[in-house]
Amino acid sequence: MTPALTRADDAGAGASGPAAGPGAEPAVPAPGRRAAVDAGAREGILMRQARRESAARTYARSLPIVPVRARGMTVEGADGTRYLDCLSGAGTLALGHNHPVVLEAIRGVLDAEAPLHVLDLATPVKDRFVEALFDTLPPEFARDARIQFCGPAGTDGVEAALKLVRTATGRRGVLAFTGAYHGMTAGALAVSGDTAIREAIGPGADEVTRLPYPHAYRCPFGAGGAEGARLAARYTETLLDDPSGGVAAPAAMILEVVQGEGGVVPAPDGWMREMRRITDERGIPLVVDEVQTGLGRTGAFWAVEHSGVVPDVMVISKAVGGSLPLAVVVYRGDLDRWWPGAHAGTFRGNQLAMAAGTATIGFIRENRLDEHAARLGARLTAGLRELMAAHDEIGDVRGRGLMIGVEIVDPHAAVGRDGVLPPAPELAAAVRAEALDRGLIVELGGRHGTVVRLLPPLTMTESQADAVLQRLADAVPAAIARVRSTA
Numbered sequence: 001m002t003p004a005l006t007r008a009d010d011a012g013a014g015a016s017g018p019a020a021g022p023g024a025e026p027a028v029p030a031p032g033r034r035a036a037v038d039a040g041a042r043e044g045i046l047m048r049q050a051r052r053e054s055a056a057r058t059y060a061r062s063l064p065i066v067p068v069r070a071r072g073m074t075v076e077g078a079d080g081t082r083y084l085d086c087l088s089g090a091g092t093l094a095l096g097h098n099h100p101v102v103l104e105a106i107r108g109v110l111d112a113e114a115p116l117h118v119l120d121l122a123t124p125v126k127d128r129f130v131e132a133l134f135d136t137l138p139p140e141f142a143r144d145a146r147i148q149f150c151g152p153a154g155t156d157g158v159e160a161a162l163k164l165v166r167t168a169t170g171r172r173g174v175l176a177f178t179g180a181y182h183g184m185t186a187g188a189l190a191v192s193g194d195t196a197i198r199e200a201i202g203p204g205a206d207e208v209t210r211l212p213y214p215h216a217y218r219c220p221f222g223a224g225g226a227e228g229a230r231l232a233a234r235y236t237e238t239l240l241d242d243p244s245g246g247v248a249a250p251a252a253m254i255l256e257v258v259q260g261e262g263g264v265v266p267a268p269d270g271w272m273r274e275m276r277r278i279t280d281e282r283g284i285p286l287v288v289d290e291v292q293t294g295l296g297r298t299g300a301f302w303a304v305e306h307s308g309v310v311p312d313v314m315v316i317s318k319a320v321g322g323s324l325p326l327a328v329v330v331y332r333g334d335l336d337r338w339w340p341g342a343h344a345g346t347f348r349g350n351q352l353a354m355a356a357g358t359a360t361i362g363f364i365r366e367n368r369l370d371e372h373a374a375r376l377g378a379r380l381t382a383g384l385r386e387l388m389a390a391h392d393e394i395g396d397v398r399g400r401g402l403m404i405g406v407e408i409v410d411p412h413a414a415v416g417r418d419g420v421l422p423p424a425p426e427l428a429a430a431v432r433a434e435a436l437d438r439g440l441i442v443e444l445g446g447r448h449g450t451v452v453r454l455l456p457p458l459t460m461t462e463s464q465a466d467a468v469l470q471r472l473a474d475a476v477p478a479a480i481a482r483v484r485s486t487a
Contacts, residue, residue: 045066065083070096073096073097074097087455093457095360097457101362114351128358132362137330144334146336147328147330148160150343151327152325153327154291155184158291163343169252169285173248176253179447193262209247211236212235217396219418253275258399260292261445273307276309287313293403300374314331324350374401385397391477393480394476410423423450426483427450428450434478435472454468456468
């Protein structure tokens with residue numbers, strides 16, 4: 001049997017900065033193979049998955065690997081191949097895989113023989129989690145905030161938030177944005193932007209008013225930059241104030257500070273402040289979806305901190321469970337007009353996730369991993385922009401902290417009406433495949449699936465960041481050559 005991943009297994013430079021703390025990987029794994037865990041196991045497992053799992057599976061199609069062990073940023077497949085993981089469970093693994101403080105927290109609950117399933121009963125584990133979480137919130141928000149534990153996924157948190165604001169305001173409509181992604185259940189889909197998925201679930205989206213999200217690269221107004229953001233805010237305010245605009249007083253506005261699945265599109269801070277002003281002046285609760293952006297991902301503990309905006313409702317999931325399923329909604333006390341049982345979920349009392357989440361929150365704060373994410377994100381972004389200068393096929397590099405997107409375009413096509421080159425989905429898929437061949441796990445997002453997304457753990461080291469850059473620098477020209485050869 002292959003030994004567990006250790007420091008000696010990895011070849012490369014040592015770690016630096018906060019990521020050198022407990023559980024960090026100080027070295028970079030080579031992209032090659034070690035002895036297989038079980039010869040032929042990978043192919044057999046993949047074949048059985050394809051035969052038995054539903055057609056709705058996603059990551060398994062584009063990343064044909066079978067992970068058998070992992071530590072930090074390193075994942076090892078059943079065939080012995082090792083990868084640097086820039087997907088991190090779609091942003092769930094803030095501390096990477098199997099971080100020691102997370103494992104210790106989980107073992108602590110198990111060794112104490114604490115109850116693992118308690119519905120919404122109070123426990124010491126839950127109490128510590130709530131205290132730790134509230135200590136991270138903007139003080140003016142935390143003072144009178146309430147928390148609702150939801151089902152185990154962020155989409156249920158969004159459902160709870162929508163029910164909350166509709167109950168509190170007595171209104172039905174919701175303001176949402178182009179490019180948004182808020183989950184896969186009916187209410188969450190209704191406020192998301194993907195029409196193909198929304199149409200499959202039938203009625204519900206008619207209560208949502210779609211607003212333009214500012215996009216500096218693919219601006220809906222063809223202006224881009226600060227002017228595009230100004231026009232987006234002006235359109236929103238004009239529509240809401242137009243007596244013939246067709247928009248009834250809404251129950252809420254819901255938005256992401258950085259659109260993740262939408263292509264890693266950061267909202268300008270000024271635009272965020274305008275959305276807060278517009279909603280404040282009209283008595284519209286502002287719901288911020290921090291499912292993917294929370295816990296240091298964007299270079300601040302919460303993405304709203306960049307703009308100084310204090311929302312009325314925050315939806316939190318992914319990293320807050322320390323790699324285990326957990327979702328919560330935190331909101332202003334005066335919105336708490338629910339009756340007992342108005343929102344519930346059998347697994348809302350996940351004790352292991354709360355313990356892991358408390359440990360994760362503490363480790364991020366103690367080691368200032370949000371600041372580390374800002375610094376390392378700037379290093380990655382600068383390197384990717386150098387790569388963009390060398391390849392016309394990279395149209396844009398954007399993001400915030402360790403939430404970065406690389407948009408792949410077709411340099412041989414005509415510029416579109418938005419003033420930029422059209423997307424190149426085939427080439428983007430080839431970049432993902434070539435990266436995987438070089439031991440780097442990345443995924444795609446954005447319109448047409450042409451944005452290569454990087455969501456590495458916040459414990460990523462400088463040497464690992466440099467390795468990611470090098471593997472992408474090798475993957476991009478290889479992908480270009482592959483696509484050209486089949487044209």
